[in-house]
Amino acid sequence: MIKRIGLLFIVRRSLRQHALSTLITTLSIALGTGLVMAVIGIKAQSVAAFTGGQIGFDAVLGARGSQLQLVLNTVFHLETSPGNIPWAMYQTMKNDPRVELAVPYALGDNYHGFRIVGTTTALFTKFEYRDGVRFQTRRNGRFFDPTRQEAVLGSYAAQRLGLRVGDNFTPYHGLVFDESMRHDEQYTVVGVLAPTNSPSDRVIWIPIEGIYRMEGHVLRGDGEDYVPQPGQEIPDEHKEVSAVMLKFRNPQIGFIMDATINKQGKAATLSWPIGAVMARLFDKIGWMNQILALVSYLVIVVAGGSILASVYNSINERRREFAILRALGARRKTVFAVIVLEAVSIAALGVIIGFIVYGAIFTGASAIVRAQTGIVLDLLKLHPVFVIAPVCVILLGAVAGVVPAVKAYRTDVATNLTPIS
Amino acid sequence: MPLLTITDLQKAYISPEGSQTRIIDIPHFEMEEGAQIALRGGSGVGKTTFLNLIAGILGADSGRIVVSGEEMTALSESGRDRLRASHIGYIFQTFNLLPGYTALENVMLGMMFGKGIDAGFAQHLLERVGLGDRMGYRPSQLSVGQQQRVAVARAVANRPRLVLADEPTGNLDYHHANAAIALVREICGENNAALLTVSHDAEVLGQFEEATDFAQVNRA
Secondary structure (H helix, E strand, C coil): CHHHHHHHHHHHHHHHHCHHHHHHHHHHHHHHHHHHHHHHHHHHHHHHHHHHCCCCCCEEEEECCCHHHHHHHHCCCCCCCCCCEEHHHHHHHHHCCCEEEEEEEEEEEEECCEEEEEECCHHHHCCEEECCEECCECCCCCCCCCCCCEEEECHHHHHHHCCCCCCEECCEECCCCCHHHECCCCEEEEEEECCCCCHHHHCEEEEHHHHHHCCCCCECCCCCCECCCCCCCCCHHHCEECEEEEEECCCHHHHHHHHHHHHHCCCEEEECCHHHHHHHHHHHCHHHHHHHHHHHHHHHHHHHHHHHHHHHHHHHHCHHHHHHHHHCCCCHHHHHHHHHHHHHHHHHHHHHHHHHHHHHHHHHHHHHHHHHHCCCCCCCCCCCHHHHHHHHHHHHHHHHHHHHHHHHHCCCHHHHCCCCC | CCCEEEEEEEEEEECCCCCEEEEEEEEEEEECCCCEEEEECCCCCCHHHHHHHHHCCCCCCEEEEEECCEEHHHCCHHHHHHHHHHHEEEECCCCCCCCCCCHHHHHHHHHHCCCCCCHHHHHHHHHHCCCCCCCCCCHHHCCHHHHHHHHHHHHHCCCCCEEEEECCCCCCCHHHHHHHHHHHHHHHHHCCCEEEEEECCHHHHHCCCCEEEHHHHCCC
16 A cells, blocks of 8 residues: 555656646646537437427427428427418317327517417416426416417526516517517516426417417418408417427327328328437437547547657656666566556546536537527536546556556666766 | 675676676675675776676676575566665665655655655654755755765665665765765664675775775676
């Protein structure tokens, strides 16, 4: 034990003596390790969130077109809408005994870039975004009254827009904010939802009737233009929805509906299962992740090379030190071990700082992901890469230490005991 | 049984031209426990090589070196390292202190590869050589004489049976050299270590009861 402490003592002293090169090498290792952990960790969490995260619905029914566009538009509130479908399709789904829950979405407006989605109160009273968990309003809040111009805000939208219960705002037409597209209607915030760490946090929910009645909106549920009039009820045949969010009573329903709607029908598209639709997207852009991972691995390899170079370069000036240690009784293998331990220590220090680098990259990246998608990535969520990357880097450090260690191992004692002048 | 017995020891160097130059040829040499012997010789006569052979830093071409009953010349390199670490202390002409370590750490390093670190004893030794207030100083912060005293303390740190001193006062002026060699002798005596000194300095050699001409020992 004493000998072991002794070796580490020598290693520590030596690293301190070469503090600058130790620091630079350690930082390069930290950067490489942090990058690998961040790239792999963020990718894993993002894929999990987009393909199997807190979605709550099994399928989305929308206009004929791309399943992916439909999912991105309705579940993740990204992308444009592929078009609308008649209200009757929503009613058919709602009345289908195989469907546990059908919630209509009507899109087309925003407030300072945050999307306004028209829906029914079923979203608040029946929909579970996670098993057994429904949307909840924060203190002093409530869900909207479907007959009034009221809005419920997702937590992130409320925070970024600075809107609180009681505040009024006026929607803007379109999914992208354009100051000239301001509607005249005024909406009152009646509730702010508790955070769900899902895309819903970025949404402003209003009654679907409100979307229909927004000035300038034209309904084409039956193919003819229809402009709702104040005080008059809108006949169902004129109504249309951007999508119907569906939850099935059992998974087999998805197979059947996929066959009837997508394969045999031509009127609409069913995106099902949502996770698989998103997984296909990630498959398509998988090469990008591979490139990112490859770059990170290369950074680690270069950092490993820098360990080798910095330790190797120090060996020449330390020949006398090794000769003295040998003269004091140190074995060749002891000198070898000191050098390998030095390389391992640099790698281990780099790994420790690498976790800080990971934290910094992750924090920055997750802020972007949250702002863009509403999905909250968890910095502390465990992933095998947090063990595999450090172990590999430390092993790489040991391997990088072998070449200089062999050089130190071969140091001749007698010829190196006199000072080099 | 003598502490050190050398029989028919031979060592040659290969010159850059490829020819062999015999530098050590010692038919017989021995030292008793606790003895203090000085060998006189000019430079280039093989004194350092002789001490390096005894310490096991160099391997002999032929012959036997027995230290404390263990045959150094029959051991592998790591075996010689072990025997040196546990039984032999070495004072070098250039002291060979490690520049990045304090006086105390240098002494403790002398213990690390042998019987184990005893920080208390290391401190005691530095106090004994008059450096109690300089333990935390690095070699560059010490005078040459103080560095020599750290080297003396380190040589006996591992409680060796035999201390080898190679021109131990070579870097000191006349006044300090005499005091230093007296200290080396005292310290070795107090720690029951025999002392084998090689030097060309008549003043140093004059302090020993017995100073033998190295040429009488070495026939090469």
